[in-house]
Amino acid sequence: MQTLTQRLANPTRFMELSRAVLPWVAAGACLLIAYAMYLVFLVAPPDYQQGETVKIMYIHLPSAWLAMMGYSIVAVSRFGLLVFRHPLADVSAKAAAPIGAAFTLAALITGSLWGKPMWGTYWVWDARLTSVLILFFLYLGLIALRSSLDDESLAGKLTAVLALVGVAILPIIKFSVDWWNTLHQPSTGFTSTVDPSMRTPLLISAVGFTLLFIALHLKAMQTEIVRRRVKAMRMAQVERDEQRFSAGAE
Amino acid sequence: MDLGPHAAFIWASYGAFVAIVGLLIGWTLFDGWRQANALADAERRGLKRRSTSAPASDRGSA
Structure with a gap:
């Protein structure tokens, strides 16, 4: 008897399920992001210290959260590939890496543009900023390594090792503001220390962009499955042509 | 909409x-569109996915 994971591991079944779910996830993302932007620009008040620059928080925090979530997906998928040889694990990890990298870059740029008016500088080599920069380079390394090898199986395994070693960066990013004296403020995140008039748009923005991440991940996984099917068809055709050629030569 | 003295940083x-x-x-x-076209083509x-002589163990699932 197949478990739920085994049933979902079938690429054809995944394609059917994801095609049904994707429009709803994408629509939810669009609605929530639009509502969040309405609240951010027309309802949410300026911060008593930061003034209107607090508006950067509504895209910076979700970006930073998704940068870490993306790497978690990559690491869990790579673990699934190494340990359980899950057929979709490599597809999931490969699809998540560029999305996570894009949100990490967004977190770095928006954070830098928030830092200049608040701290007086675009960049300092403090623990939080540096560890997020390392996360971005880790993503680039994973993408480069995965695409540099033609052997899909070897590329998957090597990337898995790098991804699992790199997972140590996640607690460093999370706790860097507690472990070291940083210019970056301690984590306020989505906790009660943020006033409700700002917390509500922040939460809606975070959920909206998380749905967007999921929608992009599903779409990228579908595309990767199709890419592999096309590759398999072409390889099989080359094999058949070679057999025909060999038979003709004899 | 007045975003104060740091409006340029917010818009940037x-x-x-x-x-x-967006990118x-x-x-x-x-x-996705490119791969769908490649599959349709x-x-x-x-073209078929499996070679006639390929052993069952070599047949990929994805």
């Missing part, structure tokens, strides 16, 4: 964010 942040996420969405959709040419 949102501009960069929209550019990055990401655009690339994801374009890549392969099917039109009558």
Whole structure:
């Protein structure tokens, strides 16, 4: 008897399920992001210290959260590939890496543009900023390594090792503001220390962009499955042509 | 809409964010469209996924 994971591991079944779910996830993302932007620009008040620059928080925090979530997906998928040889694990990890990298870059740029008016500088080599920069380079390394090898199986395994070693960066990013004296403020995140008039748009923005991440991940996984099917068809055709050629030569 | 003395930083942040996420969405959709076309083209040419002589153990699932 197949478990739920085994049933979902079938690429054809995944394609059917994801095609049904994707429009709803994408629509939810669009609605929530639009509502969040309405609240951010027309309802949410300026911060008593930061003034209107607090508006950067509504895209910076979700970006930073998704940068870490993306790497978690990559690491869990790579673990699934190494340990359980899950057929979709490599597809999931490969699809998540560029999305996570894009949100990490967004977190770095928006954070830098928030830092200049608040701290007086675009960049300092403090623990939080540096560890997020390392996360971005880790993503680039994973993408480069995965695409540099033609052997899909070897590329998957090597990337898995790098991804699992790199997972140590996640607690460093999370706790860097507690472990070291940083210019970056301690984590306020989505906790009660943020006033409700700002917390509500922040939460809606975070959920909206998380749905967007999921929608992009599903779409990228579908595309990767199709890419592999096309590759398999072409390889099989080359094999058949070679057999025909060999038979003709004899 | 008055965003105060640091309006340029706010607009630059949102501009960069929209550019990055927009490129990401655009690339994801374009890549999906390109691969769907490649699959349709392969099917039109009558290509099949499995070689007639390939052993069952070599047959990929994805």
